[in-house]
Amino acid sequence: MTDLSANSAPATRHGASLLKQNARTRRRNRAEARFRAYGIAAIAVGLAMLLVLVFNIVSKGVGAYSQTFVTLEVELSESKLDKKGNRDIEEIKKVSTFGYAPLINNAFAAAVKEGGLETRLKPKDQAGILSKSAPAQLRDYVIANPDKIGETVSFRFLANSRVDGYLKGRVTRDSIANDKSISAEQLDFVDQLAAAGILKKTFNPDFVLGSDASDQRPESAGIGVSMVGSLFMMLVVLALSLPIGVAASIYLEEFAPKNWITDIIEVNISNLAAVPSIVFGILGLAVFINYMHLPMSAPLVGGLVLTLMTLPTIIISTRASLKAVPPSIRDAALGVGASKMQAVFHHVLPLAAPGILTGTIIGLAQALGETAPLLLIGMVGFIASNPPDSLAAGLLSPNSAMPAQIYEWAKRADPAFYERAWGGIIILLVFLVTMNTLAVILRRRFERRW
Amino acid sequence: MNDMSRLERVVETKNIKMECRDCQVYYGETHAIKDVNVDIEEKTVTAFIGPSGCGKSTFLRCLNRMNDTIATARVEGSFRLDGEDIYDRRVDPVQLRAKVGMVFQKPNPFPKSIYDNVAYGPRIHGLARNKAELDEIVEKALRRGALWNEVKDRLDAPGTGLSGGQQQRLCIARAIATEPEVLLMDEPCSALDPIATAQVEELIDELRQNYSVVIVTHSMQQAARVSQKTAFFHLGNLVEFGETGQIFTNPVDPRTESYITGRIG
Numbered sequence A: 001m002t003d004l005s006a007n008s009a010p011a012t013r014h015g016a017s018l019l020k021q022n023a024r025t026r027r028r029n030r031a032e033a034r035f036r037a038y039g040i041a042a043i044a045v046g047l048a049m050l051l052v053l054v055f056n057i058v059s060k061g062v063g064a065y066s067q068t069f070v071t072l073e074v075e076l077s078e079s080k081l082d083k084k085g086n087r088d089i090e091e092i093k094k095v096s097t098f099g100y101a102p103l104i105n106n107a108f109a110a111a112v113k114e115g116g117l118e119t120r121l122k123p124k125d126q127a128g129i130l131s132k133s134a135p136a137q138l139r140d141y142v143i144a145n146p147d148k149i150g151e152t153v154s155f156r157f158l159a160n161s162r163v164d165g166y167l168k169g170r171v172t173r174d175s176i177a178n179d180k181s182i183s184a185e186q187l188d189f190v191d192q193l194a195a196a197g198i199l200k201k202t203f204n205p206d207f208v209l210g211s212d213a214s215d216q217r218p219e220s221a222g223i224g225v226s227m228v229g230s231l232f233m234m235l236v237v238l239a240l241s242l243p244i245g246v247a248a249s250i251y252l253e254e255f256a257p258k259n260w261i262t263d264i265i266e267v268n269i270s271n272l273a274a275v276p277s278i279v280f281g282i283l284g285l286a287v288f289i290n291y292m293h294l295p296m297s298a299p300l301v302g303g304l305v306l307t308l309m310t311l312p313t314i315i316i317s318t319r320a321s322l323k324a325v326p327p328s329i330r331d332a333a334l335g336v337g338a339s340k341m342q343a344v345f346h347h348v349l350p351l352a353a354p355g356i357l358t359g360t361i362i363g364l365a366q367a368l369g370e371t372a373p374l375l376l377i378g379m380v381g382f383i384a385s386n387p388p389d390s391l392a393a394g395l396l397s398p399n400s401a402m403p404a405q406i407y408e409w410a411k412r413a414d415p416a417f418y419e420r421a422w423g424g425i426i427i428l429l430v431f432l433v434t435m436n437t438l439a440v441i442l443r444r445r446f447e448r449r450w
Numbered sequence B: 001m002n003d004m005s006r007l008e009r010v011v012e013t014k015n016i017k018m019e020c021r022d023c024q025v026y027y028g029e030t031h032a033i034k035d036v037n038v039d040i041e042e043k044t045v046t047a048f049i050g051p052s053g054c055g056k057s058t059f060l061r062c063l064n065r066m067n068d069t070i071a072t073a074r075v076e077g078s079f080r081l082d083g084e085d086i087y088d089r090r091v092d093p094v095q096l097r098a099k100v101g102m103v104f105q106k107p108n109p110f111p112k113s114i115y116d117n118v119a120y121g122p123r124i125h126g127l128a129r130n131k132a133e134l135d136e137i138v139e140k141a142l143r144r145g146a147l148w149n150e151v152k153d154r155l156d157a158p159g160t161g162l163s164g165g166q167q168q169r170l171c172i173a174r175a176i177a178t179e180p181e182v183l184l185m186d187e188p189c190s191a192l193d194p195i196a197t198a199q200v201e202e203l204i205d206e207l208r209q210n211y212s213v214v215i216v217t218h219s220m221q222q223a224a225r226v227s228q229k230t231a232f233f234h235l236g237n238l239v240e241f242g243e244t245g246q247i248f249t250n251p252v253d254p255r256t257e258s259y260i261t262g263r264i265g
């Protein structure tokens, strides 16, 4: 009893009852509630912006994944393609793409007749709704299959970008008033073809797999080849920056004496991480291309430049994860007679691995999205038309990269390219999100092990 | 001065394993160990006692050159193991540490399996020719570390998943698995319950049959129970070094007496 009364003495000093908050506590709680509200508001603003961004990108870019096609039965008439009739491939190759245009015109005429369509357009103008790549497509097919000459084959041609834009609502009859490449009659014709089922808008895998196309043919441009360019660059970045970065960090963190030289190195690595990427680009231009004479526009050079950019990121994150390994582990290893290198490779490095991996993946993701340095080493513009067929070609022959391709499309005048730029951004973002998710998963996975 | 000559006489009658003369340790500007002379005898347990921060761990770490890993630490003086200077330029600390093992103040098992923890030392020193031999070494070390019965069914479980006391015994097992000639133990029992403590003390007594053991402890009773020699450190000085019985019953220096009786520390 006496104890109890002794304990209650300080309670009375603070205020009467615990059931009632005193002014000080109330003030503190209010401050906390306010802070929480700020936090939630900040997150809400962030999320809202993210939503707007994602909505914008998806709504503008999703159109790039579908494309308008025209399916036609084309008669590969022998009289036009192989006058002598001996199927000599050299002879067939002499027929230029212009020689194929009449075949398409005929195919249109046949389709109009068969479908009973009413149009005053001449067959040549009817064929004008197709992509300029249509005759070339036909020619490639014939050269690959000369035995089909004389038969009638069904082809799926790309419609040109105006027609495609008309079906996607980007092009209207008003907007083409001054447009020489398409007329209102042609749009009427498009409507008729669509009603007849000859012209359709469907998913277009060539956007994901194909290569860039010239200014005149946005409908056939794809991001596939520049994706391969990015892939080869990432291979170079990974193969160089991971071993170099990890070796440098291990040396600096575990072996190097702590003196002013290593201090200077440390400061400069942090500085490098903050250097704008365009500086690395101009450095790459000066050193790798002008001095070492490596080929312009090659993914190898792009990879080297991006390696320079990624190294500081990897070194900093690797050193941080090495530092996070408790020194007692090193002591334990040294204490049973392990050498310093054994201590590092048997014990410290495995513990630091998840952090190193995360840092590497984030560094790679940064490099993947980097555009500025690529502009300086020429990895931009209409470059490669076919995917490389070997490792050497992949590294050395001119190519673009995803972000550079997107930049290239975005600056072209035709709005059809603009749509493709957004479509490319979707792919790039999918890659980045995948990589970052992978980083998070790896980190979780390894951290839970012990 | 009289005391010193008496001490040295006692010491010289036994076989000396490690001989330390005029030892100084500096951490940067701080002079942490001052003029310490200690002899570690063969097949003897030597206890280091003294108030916190007096330099026991620091001195202990000199004996297997663990201070090399601290950039600011500078060690001077002569440390001889079997007559050879362990700070000689030709000495590889890795070889030294295989001979002079260490158990640290805080349990620090590797984040690997219990088996791998113990097997690590024998593996890197090539003590086992095959898996069966390694298994045998691991079992023997765990038995001597008084841990075998608790972990024999889960040797693959992570060593970091054991309780603090079990972890410390694992570290002891790990240290003795490499068969060191001298075993340095920095407060090995500070995380142990009385039963495990008794087991470790038993182990120390057993190790004494073949090795020298140096143990840092804050428990006077423990020092009295397990050691034959005791060194009392105070503020970086070796105040008194002699037979454990004599230190505890009849200390020469007044500081030793006040520490043992609980007046400084």
Ligand SMILES: Nc1ncnc2c1ncn2[C@@H]1O[C@H](COP(=O)(O)OP(=O)(O)OP(=O)(O)O)[C@@H](O)[C@H]1O
Residues within 6 Å of the ligand: B027, B030, B032, B050, B051, B052, B053, B054, B055, B056, B057, B058, B059, B070, B072
């Ligand atoms: N790494 C270090 N850097 C600088 N000074 C240190 C370092 N380690 C120890 N010291 C200093 O050296 C002195 C002796 O420390 P030491 O760890 O040897 O004491 P101790 O006797 O083992 O104490 P405890 O019983 O608390 O473990 C202390 O004053 C300490 O501050």
Ligand SMILES: [Mg+2]
Residues within 6 Å of the ligand: B056, B057, B058, B105, B186
């Ligand atoms: Mg200590």
